[in-house]
Amino acid sequence: MERWLDMLRCQYNWMLADRFDWWEMNRTPVNVCPLVCSIAEPREQPDYYNQKRSLVSLKDERPWYKEIHSQVLQDMVKRAGKAFDRFVKGDKNGKRSGKPRFKGKNRYRTFTYPQAKPDWIDGNRIKLPKIGAVKFIQHRSLPDGFALKTVSITLKADGWYVTFSLEDKSVPSQLVETIVPTVANSIGVDAGLEYFMACSDGTMKPPPKFYRQAEDKLAKLQSKRDERGLGSKSRRKLNERIAKLHQRIARQRKQWHFETAQELLDKAEVIFVEEIKVSNMSRRNKPKQGEDGVFLPNGQSAKSGLNKSFADAGIAGFLNEILPFKAAKAGKMVVKINPAGTSQHCAICLNRVPKKLSDRWHDCPHCGASMPRDVNSGVLIKKVGLGHRLTIKRESGATRRRSPRCTAKRSA
The missing domain is CATH 2.40.50 (OB fold (Dihydrolipoamide Acetyltransferase, E2P))
Known part of the structure; x- marks a missing residue:
């Protein structure tokens, strides 16, 4: 089976490279090519069917590929085609993936x-x-x-x-009946790093930080591995121990996510969560460059620790995959709402209460409400999901944010 994987990986890389070669030479029409560009020899565009036909000649030129089952080889061709099409055309929603990479050793599994x-x-x-x-x-x-x-x-x-x-075609692919959200059958959940979930009913659950707990053990194994020679048996065994530890961390996190999702589903039939994109939140800081061309500190060192915490918590996988899967299986709903303003308003009087990211407690000067910031956000998420609108009509003119353009017009 290991031999099969290695042969499939090599042929996958060749077919992906063949698609890239055609795309680079033929993606621009001939009448708009620059004069200095060499015109490629016209050839048929590689697709699933002509690449599948090439497997016949592959087995003649390399007889060892006859060991692999024919349908397994055809499935490998389909995988290469899907990876390339998602990069060029996108999925059914038009969302394109990144450029597919060639599979290295132990990457085709x-x-x-x-x-x-x-x-x-x-x-x-x-x-x-x-x-x-x-x-x-x-x-x-x-x-x-x-x-x-x-x-x-x-x-x-x-x-x-x-x-x-x-x-089983008799099993419905989606829920036929829709649940009408009410105050009694719904709950709002705010996901974060200080508390993995803060619910509108006041319950809070901190993240377990499985990776942080195993970080010292990983560091020792990696340091020990680096002392071994490249290609040595001892280095390979240490790599296996590191891989097993990473696998254990991932399984612990996934199990905890499923248990947490079940706790939420036991509380309500409709769960309101924020529609957040964690990939944007964990993006690297932009470099800063001074007038003399020297790069200045941009805070990426501190941001790296925050990005590690995002990866350790696994918020994106929980909100986008595990919680909706468990809810659909239980006949319940997960509704995503716009997160704009859910951390800058009071959950009781809906007045705007500006807070910095370092402010972890909510104190409203208007109604006197005092609670943890994440719980306030959880209550707001539920209210927004039920149709309430966050308004700044009660905000005084001195604290309301105005754009520079409006300020210039008013002064003129």
């Missing part, structure tokens, strides 16, 4: 049988075509009424895993 059959599974063994019967641990039996579609074999840090893809 999965191969798939796209047309699996139920008779492959015989007790605690699975019969993989061209590999044979492989013993596996079946943590739960396959449910009745589902059709077995694909079988994927994945190499992870602690061994090989088999994943079954099932289909």
Whole structure:
């Protein structure tokens, strides 16, 4: 199986490079090319079908590729096509991905049988075509009424895993009934770093910081690994220990996310969360350059620690994947709202109360409300989700923000 992965990786890189070569030479029409540009020889655009036909000649030129099952090879071609099309065309929503990278050693870890059959599974063994019967641990039996579609074999840090893809057309893909949000059946959740979640009912839960807890152990293993020679057996074993530790941290975080999502779903039927983009919040600071051309400190050293905390908390995965998945499975709803103003207004009187990021307590000078900043945001998120509008009509003219253009017009 390791040999299969290595051969599939090499052919994946070749097919991706073939697509890149055609795209670089043919993405501009001939009548708008610069005169100094060399015109490429016209050839057919690489796609799934002509690259799949090339597998016949590949097996003639390199007979060792005959060891791999034909459908596994075809699935590799489909993977290369999807990676390239998402970069050039985008997905169904028009969102484009980054430029796909060539797979290095140990970066291609999965191969798939796209047309699996139920008779492959015989007790605690699975019969993989061209590999044979492989013993596996079946943590739960396959449910009745589902059709077995694909079988994927994945190499992870602690061994090989088999994943079954099932289909039952009678199961609805989405909820038919919609839940009407009310004050009684809904809750607002503010996600952050000081408290992973602060709910509108006043409950707060700090992040567990699994990576921070294992950071010292990781540092020791990495320092020990760097002392070993490149390509040595001891260095490879230390790399395996580091990979297993990273895998353990990821699994701890994921398990904690699922438990936290279940706690929220036990409280309400509708959960309001902010529609935030964590990738923008964890972006690197822009460089600062002085008049003499020398780069000045831009605060990136402190920002790096904040970015590590964002990655350790896993807010994006929780809000975008785990919580909606658990809610759909339980027949409940997750509604995302616009986060504008949810940290700068009072949850009781809705007046604007400006706060810096370092201000972690909310004290309203208008109504006297006093509570943690994150809880105030959680209550505001729920109110905005239920249709309340955050207004600044009650704000005095002295504290209201005005643009320089308006100030210039007023002074003129």
